[in-house]
Amino acid sequence: MKIAVLLGGISRERPISLKSGENVLKALKKLGHDVVPIDVDENFLEIAPKLKEFEVVFNALHGHFGEDGTVQAILDWVGVSYTGSKVLASAICFDKVMTYRVLDGYVNFPEYTIVKKPVKESPYGFPCVIKPRKEGSSIGVHICDNSNQLYNDLSEELKKYNEMMIQRYIEGRELTVSILEIGKPQILPVLELKPKRRFYDYTAKYVSGMTEFILPAPLSVEEYEKVANSSLRAFELCGCEGFARVDGILKNNVFYVLELNTIPGLTDLSDMPASAKAAGMSFEELVDAIIQTAVR
Incomplete structure (x- = not known):
């Protein structure tokens, strides 16, 4: 197939998107596809009509513009099939x-x-968590232990964002649940994260050796059912398609959903490829499965 891979983008997650996109490019070439990379910038709307030449667009963009429904709306306007969730779910x-x-x-x-x-x-x-309402990769997230820290961190982040969330801090087991549609939404092995920092922040996510992956997460039958059912319900209620990742905290047999990622990272250190590997899937097989969700 002739496939375009969207990567880069204009968000603060651009460096991660470039890594995800490069990995996808290599995998698609190994699978024998005719692949063209497109580094998305402010001129994307001008080149978007040319995407009609492709059978499928693999969207490897993260963050604003690429993951928030904007690019999805443009691709719908062009009339081309693409990976991942559609406009509303995104x-x-x-x-x-x-x-x-x-x-x-x-x-x-x-x-x-x-x-x-x-x-x-x-x-x-205290402690409490502050985070941007719309952002990814744990950018702008802080755990605040006292009033001064809360005020100072909010002051700094509100220079970049119009509003911030203050959220109850829940100390528990950090889990991430990757979901892939193979006929129907299916859960890949649940991953437990043990970062060497206080939480799974940007550094813990993207610096090698900063987080221990436990796969599959050691869960009781009851715990697994709660995590799996909550994740699948969240995926379906939000209208996600193709693939996604649900991040949450397990505490006292309750799974708290933190967020859904409609375009999970596909870097060498990312969660979804690790869960796929634990399920016996190579990276190329994962990428192929994602492509097939778009084709279907």
């Missing part, structure tokens, strides 16, 4: 507040509030 999952509104009453998630100016008090006590 927009919902990239916006944590909208994600929680959709999931409310169906799955557990940590309590949160929105602030548009720095504050010194947390409704949930």
